[in-house]
Amino acid sequence: MPESCSGWSLVAMCDPRVEAVRRIGQRFGTNARVVSDFREVLADCDAAIIATPNASHAEIASACLDRGVHVLIEKPMATTLSDAQAIVEAGARS
Secondary structure (H helix, E strand, C coil): CCHHHCCCCCCEEECCCHHHHHHHHHHCCCCCEEECCHHHHHHHCCEEEECCCHHHHHHHHHHHHHCCCEEEECCCCCCCHHHHHHHHHHHHHC
16 A cells, blocks of 8 residues: 555455456555445444445435545535535535
């Protein structure tokens, strides 16, 4: 891990294609847990990078924020104004 990234660790990678993601993890030398559902690891995370299909951003971000997990959402933030508002509201609650 580069020095500029010290002090953190990759806890999990989530994707429905578990075996493909596991191979990616092995390629880059991580022993992060690989799961198909992000909800399985929310209790173990302080932060999440949401780099999923755009339509899923609101559901995942809101669930993370409701658990106190900080989020970085790949753009666009959401596909609809109501989804974006739901994310902002979840952030305000947390």
